[in-house]
Amino acid sequence: MKKAVLLSLLAANFCGVYAQDVIVKKDGSTILAKVLTIGETEVEYKKFNKQDGPTYKISVGKLLSINYESGDKETFEAASSKAGKPSGNEEGGNGNIQITSDNLSPEAKAANEKAIAAFNTPTEFVTDNKHKDKVGKKRATLSFAVWGASKNSILANEDVEIDLIIGTLLREKKSEPDEWVVVNPKKSWIVHNPAVRYTIKNKTSRPIYIDLGNTFLISMQQPTCYYIPSSTTTTQGTQSGASVNMGAVAGALGVGGALGTLAGGVNVGGGSSSNTSNTTYSQRVIAVPPMSTKELDAQYLFGKADREICKGFNYRHYVNWDYLYYGQIFFPAEPESAEMKYGDHYRYTEESSPVNLAFTTCYSFDENFSSSKSLSSYYYLKDLIGAYINSNNALVGGINSDKPHFTMIPVKKDKEGTNSFPKP
Template identity: 40%
Template structure:
């Protein structure tokens, strides 16, 4: 059957050569027919524009991947690239479509060096810096707060020859319960200036919750290549503590006579989408998106599943909650909880220790491994060289709580102990409580 497909391609080229068609036809050696406007035929590459978007970007395809080009004026070019046997056909088809999971072992030497350099920077050892006058607190006072520093697991691919994944920790802050969440980056303990102290004094609880409520992560994608790359949001996920969030939420908005309304469209399922080790299993179901239908009275626009990144450019994905935005247990001894009864839209991570047996002190430094870390999350993304995303590569980054460093929280959001000014890793802040509780956060 596969060989018949290639025989058909030859017949198509032969028949089409006697018919004046509406566009140029590029026939690849896997049987794909591309409707195009060919702009240049070189010794090794053919340049073309998509027939449906002739004002758009120029695409290239290698001559070695082509069987023929049938031009709209009836002329044709043929190439001797038809596979000679079924084994060659199977190999070509395997490479042309489907998904490839990029692993550390599969990286080229250059890409592996780049990946290792980024991981080494994010996994560099860290200690808190204490002012000289507060060093007497170390090992004596209960920690009122702690920094969590996240590391990357050894099987992470945060960069290859095309892509670099950049993560930033912040929060999704809400002015009131019904307001949209706003992304805020950084933390108060290293960024408060003298000019803002008066404001903090006048409304301290608001400022504390503003910078540390609803911790979130924002992922940016850098295109390292000279090609346009396409991200499939339908197969791009953030997973945290057993919860999986897909970056693509299918929806539509319809307008009629100047009015509009939104409707959910085929949400699909992401349950079980990420398996052990980060393999992508069942993909989110979707519909044809990025376009719409219209008539004289109604126009419908669908949300966009495929997004493009220009060469050497960076795009930001929508920030996502690290632990959600509702009261919940994160893990043993850790909760996402309300700081005050009147702030029902604010949730702050709190770590609890048994006051008699486990208490955390200022200066304590708990270190965790990839295997015993109680807090973990991951980011998985798929990209393609083709906007149809018929053939994709998947990169997976696995994060874990590597360090927890105790510090003393004063009445101001200024801490006796802070991260070094040259710290470039990922960190978030948590409250620490030493109470008489039955469960306690695991110490290492």
């Protein structure tokens, strides 16, 4: 019975959002309208909630489709080409180009190799004289998990540069939103809710447009898309949500659909004469201004569900707060030499690393994406360095780098010896 009532409410909300013509633009935004005429180059319309107001015009080249109140749909892909849609960049509408190390220019290849080398700066264990006698003897209870960039990654070309920051997503109460925090190991330590935030730097003198529908974080082969097609309608202090049927999000790395967090929205007026409504739609395309850097939304490094990351590495709800996630690495308790000790430094290669990440994005100089470029970067667990927490709840041990390319992970004993994290 409850399910039937819920479905009825959802249907009512859905009809409330779509009882009008919906103009869908190629940047993912929409206009609630009453369409008047469709010409070869322009569409004339009135805003749905102001049909006695002015008539607006929009170029056909900016449109993806019109979803009519009757249920009919008209698309504009072919019409856009006939209307002389500008290509917007030097590729001249040649579709998508997948950037690899093989098709980089010599200058871009040098920039990419430099970015990878900077990311993979060697990491070493550091301690003070007071604790040197414990190195290799005291059992580690915490580890620095340091990430490396694979040699086939594209971190930079002549247009953009990709970087990541490892941090955590925290909140004091379940009702509050996640707060992004970057951990400085010299000042504090946090071992739960590991998260990642990617940045995209525009190296050119022109705006660059990022397609969030084709931007993914892939953690242990599980993808999270940066775009969710959705809408939220606010009416006299109440909210209702409904999915916006923008069409399927293009697949990437064999993945279709949309998962992850909602991007920033664009406000569009809507409603009826008896009340005032405001509808916010998720934004699929975002712009990075010339010579500037855009931070994407932070994502949980391993999602928000209990899972085994790999053998010997479990990700579970925290004991006291079920909205905090807590990863633990297990090493055998017997023999004693199998345990991880304070100061132990395990070095992994791309081939031997048991944990991996990937990031892929698509960008264009043309907001209509008549031609675009895609690039991917790949990451692996490069170093695991043992530390411990003393009786004063302070971190003992550290690393020689302040670059936040690491995660702090508790180390536990695997008394059974059957679920042990692999040593290199």
